Amino acid sequence: MKARHCASEQPEDRSNQETKTTTCYMCACRCGIRVTLRDGEVRYIEGNPEHPLNKGVICAKGASGIMKQVSPARLSKPLRRKPGAERGAGEFEPISWEEAFEIMAQRLSHLRATDPKKFALFTGRDQMQALTGLFAKQFGTPNYAAHGGFCSVNMAAGMIYTIGGSFWEFGGPDLERAKLFVMIGTAEDHHSNPLKMAISQFKRSGGKFIAINPIRTGYAAIADEWVAIKPGTDGALFMALIRELIKQGLFDRDFLIRYSNAAQLVNLDAERDDFGLFAQDTGSAEETNTGAKLWWDRTTRKVVPSHSQEASPCLLGEYQLDDGTPVKPAFQLLAERVESCTPEWAADITGIAADTIRRLAHELGVVARDHKIELPVAWTDAWGKQHTVVTGNPVAFHAMRGLAAHSNGFQTIRALSILMTLLGTIDRPGGFRHKAPFPRPIPPGVKTPTGPEGVQPNTPLGGAPLGWPAAPEDLFVDEQGEPVRIDKAFSWEYPLSVHGMMHNVITNAWRGDP
Numbered sequence: 001m002k003a004r005h006c007a008s009e010q011p012e013d014r015s016n017q018e019t020k021t022t023t024c025y026m027c028a029c030r031c032g033i034r035v036t037l038r039d040g041e042v043r044y045i046e047g048n049p050e051h052p053l054n055k056g057v058i059c060a061k062g063a064s065g066i067m068k069q070v071s072p073a074r075l076s077k078p079l080r081r082k083p084g085a086e087r088g089a090g091e092f093e094p095i096s097w098e099e100a101f102e103i104m105a106q107r108l109s110h111l112r113a114t115d116p117k118k119f120a121l122f123t124g125r126d127q128m129q130a131l132t133g134l135f136a137k138q139f140g141t142p143n144y145a146a147h148g149g150f151c152s153v154n155m156a157a158g159m160i161y162t163i164g165g166s167f168w169e170f171g172g173p174d175l176e177r178a179k180l181f182v183m184i185g186t187a188e189d190h191h192s193n194p195l196k197m198a199i200s201q202f203k204r205s206g207g208k209f210i211a212i213n214p215i216r217t218g219y220a221a222i223a224d225e226w227v228a229i230k231p232g233t234d235g236a237l238f239m240a241l242i243r244e245l246i247k248q249g250l251f252d253r254d255f256l257i258r259y260s261n262a263a264q265l266v267n268l269d270a271e272r273d274d275f276g277l278f279a280q281d282t283g284s285a286e287e288t289n290t291g292a293k294l295w296w297d298r299t300t301r302k303v304v305p306s307h308s309q310e311a312s313p314c315l316l317g318e319y320q321l322d323d324g325t326p327v328k329p330a331f332q333l334l335a336e337r338v339e340s341c342t343p344e345w346a347a348d349i350t351g352i353a354a355d356t357i358r359r360l361a362h363e364l365g366v367v368a369r370d371h372k373i374e375l376p377v378a379w380t381d382a383w384g385k386q387h388t389v390v391t392g393n394p395v396a397f398h399a400m401r402g403l404a405a406h407s408n409g410f411q412t413i414r415a416l417s418i419l420m421t422l423l424g425t426i427d428r429p430g431g432f433r434h435k436a437p438f439p440r441p442i443p444p445g446v447k448t449p450t451g452p453e454g455v456q457p458n459t460p461l462g463g464a465p466l467g468w469p470a471a472p473e474d475l476f477v478d479e480q481g482e483p484v485r486i487d488k489a490f491s492w493e494y495p496l497s498v499h500g501m502m503h504n505v506i507t508n509a510w511r512g513d514p
């Protein structure tokens with residue numbers, strides 16, 4: 001096509017324009033963008049083709065980032081309720097930034113000097129949690145939370161408490177090497193551009209894409225197979241898939257033994273305080289880096305320290321320690337737990353036919369077992385054992401809020417993590433791979449204060465505003481066991497609240513509690 005410029009047209013004067021490269025903060029993908037400014041004002045946003053993550057691709061939301069700067073609805077000045085106006089009447093007057101800062105400094109310093117917890121800082125999805133959390137901690141208030149508490153926090157909490165990392169900014173599917181990809185409970189804005197590009201490449205290289213979602217839109221529309229599921233029932237599907245993998249013997253025994261606690265023995269003496277916890281040989285001289293936890297070695301028929309190099313532990317069965325304590329491997333307890341979760345049971349709950357569930361389990365297990373990947377990369381594992389290659393089971397998953405945003409989300413996502421563990425697809429090529437700095441220790445060591453004494457006038461908070469409780473003594477409660485925070489996070493009511501419970505504040509306020 002010929003250019004439509006006529007000879008007399010002058011090229012546009014771009015001397016007042018400049019292009020800056022930066023990162024899109026409209027979601028957690030962090031795509032690279034180029035922002036064109038004219039006279040210092042944002043005029044245009046496009047994807048940065050040089051950026052390794054999105055290679056120039058930009059989504060509608062990212063391109064609309066310009067509206068953060070120029071939307072007529074954007075607040076450009078501080079507003080103060082007009083004197084005498086009723087709360088909620090929406091009558092405000094603009095004031096200067098100097099006046100706003102003066103009012104804020106006066107009120108906040110009074111609160112900080114008297115009772116810092118009266119300042120509650122609840123932020124939106126601003127991608128600035130590191131900074132806002134630091135501000136809350138330095139201020140000394142425990143009442144801090146971000147939007148994650150009612151969004152995808154179950155996805156982060158369920159997986160981080162189980163495997164040390166999660167999807168999206170924590171890790172994701174290795175679609176470059178996967179052969180089977182299962183996406184469940186995911187909408188188009190969940191890990192948007194990088195995932196779209198990866199799925200496109202995955203499909204072109206012949207991978208099979210199964211979408212499990214109540215509706216067939218977006219990603220599911222281009223799936224090779226769409227499995228319709230009733231909303232909020234994904235956990236039942238995972239439990240049935242786990243049961244079938246165990247029944248059909250399609251779990252990765254080596255992976256479970258080496259990289260999970262599946263073979264570790266659990267104390268089943270109901271009379272003891274440590275009933276239900278991992279049995280430990282506290283006097284063991286051979287303590288490994290899993291502490292003094294134990295395996296039952298099927299060759300010597302004896303108890304041995306977990307992860308002993310020469311041992312071959314039992315995953316199933318019932319045993320007795322030397323002192324007569326009854327024990328079972330964690331995997332045996334899992335098998336017992338899912339025994340009643342038959343495909344027929346799950347079919348009633350999920351709406352997916354029992355035969356389809358059986359077939360899915362078989363397909364997942366067979367691809368993981370029979371299509372192994374081997375990369376010529378030497379590495380040393382956590383026990384000092386050297387390997388000449390990295391192997392992988394090419395079954396990858398991606399999941400998001402369709403699982404997370406339900407009251408059963410935490411347990412559903414734990415079940416997904418266990419399913420992935422059984423298939424041996426964690427931190428391996430073709431499966432799920434963490435992004436640095438994940439995986440974290442399980443759970444991460446960050447803790448909130450454990451009592452009201454952690455909140456003192458004119459003093460930074462005596463712990464992190466958000467944390468990962470691992471035991472009752474980590475809870476943030478007073479002497480009566482009542483919550484210290486106004487959203488009741490990290491209390492007996494909501495122990496594993498991780499991002500806080502901002503949504504509770506509104507309900508609590510409506511109830512007059514406190």
Ligand code: SF4
Nearest residue numbers: 024027030031059062
């Ligand atoms: S996916 Fe879209 S909104 Fe998210 S970072 Fe990339 S361009 Fe921005």
